[in-house]
Amino acid sequence: MTSTPDDIDDDDLSPDDEAGDSQTLTADIETGESGERLDRVLAGHFTDLSRARLQALIAEGRLSIDGKVIADGKHKARAGTYVLSIPAPVAAKPEPQDIPLDILFEDEHLIVVNKPVGMAAHPAPGTRDGTLVNALLFHCGDTLSGIGGVLRPGIVHRLDKDTSGILVAAKSDIAHRALSELFSRHDIDREYKAIVRGAPRYMSGTVTTRIGRSHHDRKKMAVLRAGGREAITHYQLEEVYGDTKPLAALLTCRLETGRTHQIRVHMAHLGCPCLGDPVYGSGAPAKEVQAILKELDFNRQALHAGLLGFIHPITGQKLKFKAPLPDDMQELADALADMY
Known part of the structure; x- marks a missing residue:
């Protein structure tokens, strides 16, 4: 079984059409x-x-x-x-590009990388190069699995362009099929760090909803009363920023399912969207937080895929990878902690 877009987390739905080409x-x-x-x-x-x-x-x-x-x-x-x-057409086949990769693990079957902010997972209209696929094609040559198609060789799951963190890609078709099956069965450990506006009501909890395309904006996902697919996120409050009331918070979010934009939608559903989220961050944060965001020029969703764990689909080895907060999110967390 191969993954479909609803089975893989944080698929980028932004239009990204280049002027003149669309x-x-x-x-x-x-x-x-x-x-x-x-x-x-x-x-x-x-x-x-x-x-x-x-x-x-x-x-x-x-x-x-x-x-x-x-x-x-x-x-x-x-x-x-x-x-x-x-939309603008995309190239028939991505070109290999010598782009540095932060490689956490690699063998003949798969490669695990820590994706930086600003790198798209694969080519799309408006993002034709500079993607993880372009970098993997250069690094891996022709060994990437072809199951993902011409534009997405080796891609088993994705992160938004402006979400940083850990991704695994398949270098063989057998590994691709097996990894896709793990994602479909939710036999993957995935934890994200999110810095959100305000704070959830409880120290920990589970958000269970149905998520599908918004009826009002087809480029967005939304919590639906009917339709869509079940989405489950477990969260734990790690740090609260603010003196007399919570102005922002650091959360650990664990995915039980992996729907498109799941954490971003669920945090917004709780009334505490990710700071800097240009799509789901409705409502302005407190003035003190706004000042920090402006000073740091922080303008992306504060979301990082910090942990990925799974059983190696070929060797049976238990693998777990961690990636610390990227510099921009760490600076944001430090600045919020120093507000008072």
Whole structure:
């Protein structure tokens, strides 16, 4: 079994389309066409797109009318101007790049690395090089597993571009299949460090919800009342920052499942989103915390994959890897601790 995007943590959903490479198409729907199935009507306007491609773009949330996203082509068309955003194409095959890697473990079957902030896991529109895949292709040559496809060789799970921490990649197809099975069964130990706004009500707890694409913004994930997939996060409060009330906190989060953006969504659901989160960090932190973020120029989600443990899928060896907080998060934690 291979992983699907919902089985791998922190898949990057940001559009990242480069100006000049993406396309924007418009279709003026007349009154006489209203009431018909939307994707069928649009297929007659966007004749250069196949019906399947059009439906996929709509499902990705790239169609809108009057600023409102339409994510279901089965809707009835209505008179007005529909806008379709087509992402920039990506290279057919990533090129190897000599990018330094912080390698924690490597053998003939797999490689474990500590991914820095700012490095995407694999190429995508707007991020065509400088990715972990480009670095692995240079370091590993042709030994990476091909199961992940041309753009994602060896990739079993992912982290957001701006989430730092530990990733494992497969160098053989048999290891890729076995690792994917471990992730699917949740037989992986994964712990993250998060610095959040405020603090949870309890010292420790478990968040259990269903997570799926937001009904309001298809580029985001959200807690859903129905649909989506079960998501379970266990958290432990490690440090509280603030004098008379908690202004920020350091948490350890352990994933029982690995849904897209799971920790970021769950922390926001608790009312304490990751500091610096540009997508889920609704609401401003306290002025003292804002001042620290500005002084440190900290503008990414304060989230770090600090522990990864699993049974080696080929040798049976028990493996566990730890990575300390990166410099920017450690500086943030130190500054918060020194507020008073």
